[in-house]
Amino acid sequence: MSGTVDLTTSVVICAYTERRWYDLVEAVDSVREQSVPPGEIIVCIDGNPDLAERAAAEFVGVSVIENTGKRGLSGARNTAIDLAKGEVIAFLDDDAVAARDWLEQLLLGYRDARVLAVGGAARPEWPAGHRPELLPGELDWVVGCTYIGQPTEDTEVRNLMGCNMSFRREAFQLAGRFAEDLGRVGRTPLGCEETELCIRLRQASPGSVILFRPDAVVGHRVTPDRLTWSYLRRRGWGEGISKAQVSRTVGADAALATERDYLRKVIPAGLIRELARGRVSGALALGTVVSATAAGYLRGAVAGQRLRIRPSLPRLVHGPIHVSTVDASGAPAELSVPPRTVGTYRAAQVLVRDGRRTLDVVLLPVRDGTVRLDPVNRGAVDSPPCPAFDRPLISVVIPTAHRKQQAVASVRAALQAGYPKLEILVVDNFPPEPAGDAWLRAEVEALGARYLVEPSKGVSVARNSGARASSGELIAFVDENISVEPGWFDAVSEEFATDPSVGCVTALVLPASLETDAEVLFERLKGYSHTVQRQRLNRETAREDPLYPLSMARYGPGSCTTWRRDTFERLGGFDPLLGPGTPAMAGEDLDLFVRLARAGGTVVYTPHAVARHTHRADWLELREQMRGYGVGLSSMLVRSVLRQPVVVFSILRRVPRGLSRLASRTPELPLSDRAARARLRQLRRDERYGMIEGPLALARSWVARPRGQTGGDTPSAKPRQSG
Known part of the structure; x- marks a missing residue:
């Protein structure tokens, strides 16, 4: 064992009834005796204070907590996730006993960095010590165990079994938590919460792997009450209802792909075998469970308008x-x-x-x-030491139009970031007076920065002008409403120094404040803090992402990026037809990312370069901003086709998946919060209406374009330098 086997781990066991007390004791003991000890064991008790008190008194060295989420298994798991400290979080049922090398076998699955989840096999422990004729092996899923038809060697799968599964912590940052409207509540035989989460994870990270390792084994106790005809019917019915709910959330194709193969291949083979061996009860059980599941699915589909799944995303509640x-x-x-x-x-x-x-x-x-602060990750970051390198000169271009004071604050933050070789240029875009703003000039020059005037309107023109007037090997574009934090330039320059193929580095951009509902809603809809894992994006690393290169926008805005000068100049800079200050309103940063990707370039996202963005605090301003994002997106797509008509086929292939991802990113709120839900719907409508306006807006940008600039070319007009 080596490498990722040394990941820190948290093992979570959820329980709800004292009837399983001795099963719970065995489960905890089996985790304590692992060949690779876990970093912590968490027992989460759901809706039973007496059980919680008993467990806390008797389980020494175990964190015993109570479910603070919605009642049920999913809520209990989510409560444990919020408190777990491990890089890998493993889940074991309270009536399961892990083999001594269970955790070791799970961790071996994480040797591949693409693997975000690993699960194993569950072997039934029958009440009488042997399999009853009532339950053929194809139905072992009914009692929460590995069934005939599942892989017998390490295999990538759609989803894992709830009694024996593990996830990297990053998986919950990408896909959110378990859906609390799915899963078991007490003895109600519903399920599919782990299926729905795994599907969401693959949709959120298309290149990731969910791995089944049959060598990671647990024994799962089967009680006599689960070996009755009534339980088979109820379990099938509950599974069908759950599958219908999952289908509405992630789509029927994703939700039922494995089940279709199961019905076509596994069930017919089982029926033939059972009948050939004269086991009528086994054949009837297969028919009973399949029929009950189908009936439950139909019932769930019919009731679809009344039943809703709310994936438990990392929650941002209302401000403040x-x-x-x-x-x-x-x-x-x-x-x-x-x-x-x-x-x-x-x-x-x-x-x-x-x-x-x-x-x-x-x-x-x-x-x-x-x-x-108990739940925070205090482990050392997995970051190899950077070799010593000569820090290059970084030119910082800060365009500004109306928010002059914020621009000065952005300059101060850059100077306080602790980087010794900075050249800062503030570009005053389209000022009322030809000579620019006297106050801003005085403030900027007093700080030792350069003040430039760009008379042509548009942030793309201003950025290009600042880049042309700069002299640094690297060019950092930082908007007026963004302030970088100490160490930002060191983290960025380190990426360029360690990999000469990198053309652009993006950063972790967090909100400067979340005081108003408008700021919180923006962070939920368009926030830039998608992951704290470093990402290297190019054709090779993102080949399995169906939205690449459009998906590059997920890794930081163009308003806080650093470019290698020769890469930026080779691409022709930002397109003057796109971006704030033009009728197109936005899209200039994604357009430049896409052009870099199509040129075979590489973008690195580093979470160690942290900046703070001042969100729109006003509701009407936020609505206009969301409309602008829609206008900019469709303008950018049309602009790409006009530049290179053949890309229309690539765009059309990505449109359905892009719309699906756009819809899936809409945060869900409690049904009782009607006002917040109405605001979210309004913002999404504003964005969609903006997309309709995009082509006409691009035409207006073309008519109003600066003379001599056709988009995507380095501007010919030189900026005026004050003083």
Whole structure:
């Protein structure tokens, strides 16, 4: 064993009834005796305070917690996920006993970095010590075990079994938590919550792998009450209803792909065998379960308008949300949250760092003015040491139009980032006076930065002009409403120094504040903090992503990126027909990413370069911004086709998946929160209406374009330098 086998682990066992007390004791003991000991064992009790008290008293060295989410297995698992500290979180049922090398075998599956989830086999432990004739091997899934038809060697699968599964922590950041409207509640035989999560994970990260390892074994106890005709009918019925719910969330093709093969191949083979051997009860059981499942599916489909699944995404509740940063090595057990003049903070978004390396971004509840920091990841970041290198000169281009004070704050933040070789250029775009803004010029030059005037309107023109006037080997574009944090330039330049093929580096951009509902809604819909895992994106690494290169926008905005100068100039810079300040309103950053990808270039996303973005705090401004994103997206797509007509086929192939992903990213809120749900729907409508306006907006951009610029070319007009 080596490498990723050394990942820190948390093992979660959920329980709800004292009737299984001795089963729970055996489950905990089996985890304690693993050949690779877990970093922690978490027992989460669902809706049974007496059981929680008993477990806390008797399980020494085990974290015993109570479910704080919705009642049920999914809520209990989500509660444990929020508190788990391991890089890998494994789940074991309370009536299952893990083989001594169970955890070791699961961890071996993570040797491949693409693997985000690993599960294993569950062998039934029958009440009488042998298989009853009532239950053929094809139906072992009914009692939560591996069934005939599943792989017998390491295989990539659609989903894992709930009693024996594990996930990288990153998986929950990508796909969210278990859907709390799915899964078992008490003895109700519903399920499919792990199926739905695994499908969501593959949709959120198309190149990822979910691995089944039959050598990772648990024994799953089967009680006599599960070997009755009534249980078979109820279990099939519940499975059908659950599958119908999953189909509505992730699509029938994804939800039923494995089941179609099961019905076509596995069930007919089982029926023939059972009848050939004269086992009528086994054949009847196969027919009973399949029929009950089909009936449950139809019932769930008919009731579809009344039943909703709300995937438990990493929750951003309504504002206000406190925004904070802690250093893992010196973080206290609790974080004090300052009081507000009006209202109180309900949650805190905490950036967890180890010096200048990012470990995690977590959302934690605020109770009585404090935040418990127990759940934060305090482990060392997996980042190889960077060899010594000469820091290159970085030119920082900050375009500004209306928010002059924010531009000055952005300059100050860049100077305070601790990088010794900076050249900062503030480009005043389309100022009212030809000579520019006297106040801004004085403030910028007092800080030692350069002040330029770009008379042609548009952020793309301003950025291109600033780049042309700069002299650095690297060009960092930082918008006026973004402030970089200490270490930002070091983290960025390190990526360029260690890999000469990198043409662009993007950063982790977090909100500067989440005080208003508009800021929170923007963060949920368009926030840039998708992952704290470093990503290297090019044709090779993203070949399995059906949205590539359009998906590159997920890894940071163009308003906070750094480019290698020769790469930027070879691509012709930002397209003046796109972006804020033009009728197209947006799309210039994605357009440049796409052109880089089609040229065979490489983008690296580093979470260690952290910046803060000031979101729109006003509801009407946010609506206009969302419309602008829609206008910019369709304008960018049309512009790509006009440049190179053959790409229309590539775009058309990606449109259905893109629309599906757009819809899946819409955050769900409780049904009772009608106002918030209405606002979310309005924002999505604004974005869709904007997409309809895009082609006409692009035409207006063409008519209003700066003289001599046709888009995607380095501007010929030189900016004017003040003074």
